[in-house]
Amino acid sequence: xxxxxxxxxxxxxxxxxxxxxxRGFPDLLRRxxxxxxxxxxxxxxxxxxxxxxxxxxxxxRSMQAPMGMAVSGNRLAVGTSIQVWEFVDVPAVAARxxxxxxxxxxxxxxxxxxxxxxxxxxxAWSRGDELWVVNTRFSCLCTIDPSASFTPxxxxxxxxxxxxxxxxxxxGLGMVDGLPRYVTALGETDTRGGWRERKATGGVLWDIQSGxxxxxxxxxxxxxxxxxxxxxVCESGAGTLGTVDLGTGRYAAIAELxxxxxxxxxxxxxxxxxxxxxxxxxxxxxxxxxxRLKPEERSCGVCAIETSTGRVVGLLRFxxxxxxxxxxxxxxxxxxxxxxxxxxxxxxxxxTVPDSALADVPASLRHRPAPEPPVRV
Numbered sequence: 001x002x003x004x005x006x007x008x009x010x011x012x013x014x015x016x017x018x019x020x021x022x023r024g025f026p027d028l029l030r031r032x033x034x035x036x037x038x039x040x041x042x043x044x045x046x047x048x049x050x051x052x053x054x055x056x057x058x059x060x061r062s063m064q065a066p067m068g069m070a071v072s073g074n075r076l077a078v079g080t081s082i083q084v085w086e087f088v089d090v091p092a093v094a095a096r097x098x099x100x101x102x103x104x105x106x107x108x109x110x111x112x113x114x115x116x117x118x119x120x121x122x123x124a125w126s127r128g129d130e131l132w133v134v135n136t137r138f139s140c141l142c143t144i145d146p147s148a149s150f151t152p153x154x155x156x157x158x159x160x161x162x163x164x165x166x167x168x169x170x171x172g173l174g175m176v177d178g179l180p181r182y183v184t185a186l187g188e189t190d191t192r193g194g195w196r197e198r199k200a201t202g203g204v205l206w207d208i209q210s211g212x213x214x215x216x217x218x219x220x221x222x223x224x225x226x227x228x229x230x231x232x233v234c235e236s237g238a239g240t241l242g243t244v245d246l247g248t249g250r251y252a253a254i255a256e257l258x259x260x261x262x263x264x265x266x267x268x269x270x271x272x273x274x275x276x277x278x279x280x281x282x283x284x285x286x287x288x289x290x291x292r293l294k295p296e297e298r299s300c301g302v303c304a305i306e307t308s309t310g311r312v313v314g315l316l317r318f319x320x321x322x323x324x325x326x327x328x329x330x331x332x333x334x335x336x337x338x339x340x341x342x343x344x345x346x347x348x349x350x351x352t353v354p355d356s357a358l359a360d361v362p363a364s365l366r367h368r369p370a371p372e373p374p375v376r377v
Contacts, residue, residue: 017045017321019058019301025314026051028304032267035331037339038274038302039066039078039263042324046078049302049316050336056316061339068134069329072125076107076339079120084133084144086111087339093350097338105337108350116149118142118164121171122223122327127178134183139167141180154180157211158188165192174224174231180208182224184233188213200287205233205244205251215249219287223264227271228307234261234273237287241273241305254310258299260289263328270313271305274325302328 029035029051036049046066048059065081074089087107094106119136126132133150135142140155140162152162159167172184187195187202195202203218215221219237226232231244233251239261240253255273263274277298278284289298300323304314318325331337340346353361 017043017058017060018319019056019316019322020319021056021316022314023054025304025316026054026056028270028314029056030335032270032330033333033335034267035334035337036265036272036302037069037076037327037329037331038325039063039069039327040322040324041065041067041081041326043322045322046339047322048337048339052336057336058316059338061341063341067120067326068123069327070123070125070131071329071331072129075125075129077123077125077131079123079133082114082117084113084115084120084123084131085109085341086113086131087341088352089334089337090350090352092352093340093346094338103336103338105331105334107337107339108347109341113144113146114149115144118150119166122173124173124175124180126175126180132173132175132180134170134173136170137164137166138162139165139170141170141173141183154208156183156185156188156206158190160190167191167194169195172222172224172233174226176226181226182207182214182231184218184221184224186220188216196283199283200237203235203237205231205249213249214246215244215251218251220260222262225264225266227266228269232264232271234264236260236262237289239289239292241271241310254307255303255305255312257303257312258293258297259301259303260284260298260324263302263325265328265330266307267330267332269307271307272328272330273303273305274328275299275301275303276324279323300325 038047045060046063050057068079070077076087078085088110089105090108094103097103121134121136124132133142139159140152142150142152145151168189169186174182183206189195203221204213205215207214218235222236223234239257241255242253244251259275260278265272277300299317301317306313
């Protein structure tokens, strides 16, 4: 792969989390009027990637093994080790953050649903703002039920039972017209961890609507997406991004990248793809990328790819502290957002009420900090 221009200055000078980027990346985000969210369960961080003039600002927030993300309007869902969190963008709080006038969005936590360790992978909002979850441990798609851990909604026809043994490593979910349509799994297997035997070539892309496989023989596929009239998918084990011909099922790579490709989102004609270095472990041994690239040649970060040509137009690379990326999500229309999940003072004194209640709120308090909290005795 050819990086479009030399790495720019470090985007986070504080070890151990350090990143560098190609010089064109900030301008690309500025042109798109967007920012990125990146999750790394390995490092326990969600990363906000924002343009700041001639450099990228990579802002890290700690979470417990964050995985999939989904954005719908002003709502953001994040799956973690045993919970699914929901955040809401509160612009009035963004206006209070330092430096003054810089932030154009601020996501605050609104709810947390405890699912237990279902190995949450990808998330997606459907019509009616229902949140769908890839429940990898139970080999199914599920939705959130306030009275239960989860509600099973669909599972592959080759999986015979609902139980927590990760039978096929269901991992990716693609939506079409607001409905779940495509999924990826690492194997068509129905035994405990059965996918591990043929992980290098056993991956499958499945059509939920037809109930049939579209493509077989993939190496650890992830992140199916419908965009621009084409079905995209990461063949992660080969380190590629490509499209699938719905008529023939043929996968055609458009870009070969220097990492395990996982996590995919689009903004216009640009695809943002997550890269992971790949651990030297039994799970990742024997896959094509480990034979194509030496450990020191594999990168962790985010690649920006021109969808019409497969040309790399931007690269963010984590140099330390982060070795694996799971999800990459574009935040359109938000150039410098923040996410607050551990500032107790700000969370204690930031309130939102329905529009119907605003008439009862004094004008002096609207969009302003609340008064000092009462003294506890």
